[in-house]
Amino acid sequence: MVKKFLTCCLFAACIMSMTACKSGESNITQEIELLEPMNAKLETTYVTKMDISQVELYDGAVIPSMEEFSFDANGYLYGVFVTPGQKVYEGDVLAGLVGADYQTIQNLEEEIKDLKDSREKVFSGYDTELEITKLNGGDVSEKELDTKQKKDLYDFSLKQKETRLEELKKKDIGYVCITAPYDATVVAVSSARENSYIPKGTAVVALDNGGDPLITCDYISETAISKIYTCYAQVRGQKLDLEYVPYTKNQLKIIVNNGVSPVSKFKINNLSDKELYVGDYASVIVVKNFKENVLAIPQNAVYSDTTGSFVYEIKNGERVRRSVTLGLSDNANVEIIDGLEEGACVYVKS
Numbered sequence: 031m032v033k034k035f036l037t038c039c040l041f042a043a044c045i046m047s048m049t050a051c052k053s054g055e056s057n058i059t060q061e062i063e064l065l066e067p068m069n070a071k072l073e074t075t076y077v078t079k080m081d082i083s084q085v086e087l088y089d090g091a092v093i094p095s096m097e098e099f100s101f102d103a104n105g106y107l108y109g110v111f112v113t114p115g116q117k118v119y120e121g122d123v124l125a126g127l128v129g130a131d132y133q134t135i136q137n138l139e140e141e142i143k144d145l146k147d148s149r150e151k152v153f154s155g156y157d158t159e160l161e162i163t164k165l166n167g168g169d170v171s172e173k174e175l176d177t178k179q180k181k182d183l184y185d186f187s188l189k190q191k192e193t194r195l196e197e198l199k200k201k202d203i204g205y206v207c208i209t210a211p212y213d214a215t216v217v218a219v220s221s222a223r224e225n226s227y228i229p230k231g232t233a234v235v236a237l238d239n240g241g242d243p244l245i246t247c248d249y250i251s252e253t254a255i256s257k258i259y260t261c262y263a264q265v266r267g268q269k270l271d272l273e274y275v276p277y278t279k280n281q282l283k284i285i286v287n288n289g290v291s292p293v294s295k296f297k298i299n300n301l302s303d304k305e306l307y308v309g310d311y312a313s314v315i316v317v318k319n320f321k322e323n324v325l326a327i328p329q330n331a332v333y334s335d336t337t338g339s340f341v342y343e344i345k346n347g348e349r350v351r352r353s354v355t356l357g358l359s360d361n362a363n364v365e366i367i368d369g370l371e372e373g374a375c376v377y378v379k380s
Contacts, residue, residue, distance in 0.1 A: 074344055077327055077374045082358050082365055083259060083320040088247040090312035092265060093295075095241030096217045098233035101127045103203045107226045108132075110219050112235060118210045124235045125220075127228060129202035138195045142188065149184045153177065214238050231284050243306055245272060245296040247314040252276045255294075259320035263296070264313045268304050272296035272314070321358050325366040331378045332356065332364060342377040343370065349377055 108126035112118055129135075156177045163173065214237040222228060245263050255261065255274045263270040275295040277285070285292045296314070298304070332354070333340050339356050342349040357365030370376070 073378045073380050074375050075328055075331060075378050077325055077366060077370045077372050077376065079323050079372060080326050080363065081320070081322050082324055082326055082360050082363060084318045084358070084360055086316045086318065088250070088294075088314040088316070090245050090247030090263060090314040092243050092306050092308055092310040092312055093246050094217055094238045094243055094308050096236040096244075097239045098236045099124065099208045100231050100233050101125075101206055101208065101228060102230060103127065103129075103206055104230050105129050105203050105206065105228060106132070107220075107222050107224055107228050107234075108205065109224055110222075110234060112216045112219060114216050114218055116216045117213075118216060118237070119213050120210055122210045124208045124210055124216075126208075127203070127206045129204060131198045131202045132205065135195060135198050135202060135204075138191055138198070142191050142195065145184065145188050145191065149181075149188070152184075153181060156180075208235060210237065212237075212239075214240075229284055229287065231280060232288060242298060242301050243308060244275070245270065245298060245312050245314060246293050247296075247312070248294065249292045250274075250294045250316065255316075257318070259317045261296070261314070261316050263298075264315065265304075265306055265310050268306075270301075270304065270312075271299040273299055319358055321365060324357065325370065325372055326363045327366060327370070327376055328378055329359060329362060329364050331376045341370065344375040344377060352376075 105127040106129070108128045110125045112122075112124050118124065156173075160173055160177065163169075216235065217238050218236040220228075220232070220234045222234075228234065245265075252274070255276075261272050261274065263272055273296060275297055277292065282292060294314075298306075327341065331341050333342075338353060340351050340353045343352045344350075352369050354369030355367040357367045359365065
């Protein structure tokens with residue numbers, strides 16, 4: 031009897047337990063569907079007005095103000111005779127350039143000189159022998175003919191070389207050099223090797239011209255710079271206003287054609303109260319697409335699906351889906367063009 035009573039009690043307890051579970055499930059399904067795990071912290075923010083812009087960062091450096099020097103003709107590098115950091119004085123030769131036929135011209139001039147010296151030495155002896163033979167009453171006709179033939183061969187060879195030399199010199203640049211126009215320190219030199227072809231206008235040596243230092247960084251085109259909102263640099267915790275220094279079309283063409291990666295250079299405005307040293311690291315900051323005082327929310331408050339972008343607005347403690355039209359984003363915040371009003375509370379993904 032006791033066993034039957036216990037069995038009935040256990041059965042009734044199980045029934046009650048199952049009923050309670052079903053009742054709990056029913057209550058849960060009636061609540062708002064959670065977008066995050068049940069133990070996730072609920073975070074919210076408000077639609078506020080702020081300035082939004084897109085920013086690009088470039089690694090840069092402080093460099094001395096410098097003047098670059100190049101050759102006025104195409105040719106082959108004879109040599110760069112200075113090194114970075116070297117002190118040079120007005121009139122010092124910095125680098126030399128020669129034409130394609132420079133070495134051929136040098137060789138021809140040497141050959142012509144040797145041929146003239148040889149001719150004079152050889153035929154001065156022949157002339158002496160002929161004179162002695164004549165004085166002794168001998169027949170010199172055969173000797174004179176032989177001497178004339180040899181002179182003609184020498185003269186023919188000499189004429190060929192002199193004509194060739196004259197033709198080469200008409201079109202060859204010869205030897206051209208770059209000289210320092212003032213006392214200065216060498217900032218940089220070309221990495222081109224001796225006998226490398228150097229197009230006209232290619233920078234070969236750069237001298238510190240004593241001006242204010244510059245900022246340099248990876249190349250930013252003049253077209254890209256013309257579309258930005260502002261550009262500045264941070265050096266030693268100081269904000270520096272920058273002014274872009276463009277290349278001429280010819281300069282850029284020469285740089286690219288030589289397989290050299292161009293860099294961007296900037297003048298620094300209002301430098302008088304700044305502390306800078308050549309070699310300092312500079313962070314160049316380019317601000318694009320600036321918008322002032324626009325409605326915005328954090329980027330991670332925005333969802334998207336096939337219908338477009340949307341957020342969850344918190345209304346009376348519940349999350350309500352709102353479709354939104356987005357504008358400019360700075361990767362942290364995004365502009366709200368339509369769909370929400372200022373002060374609205376929205377859910378933020380944790």
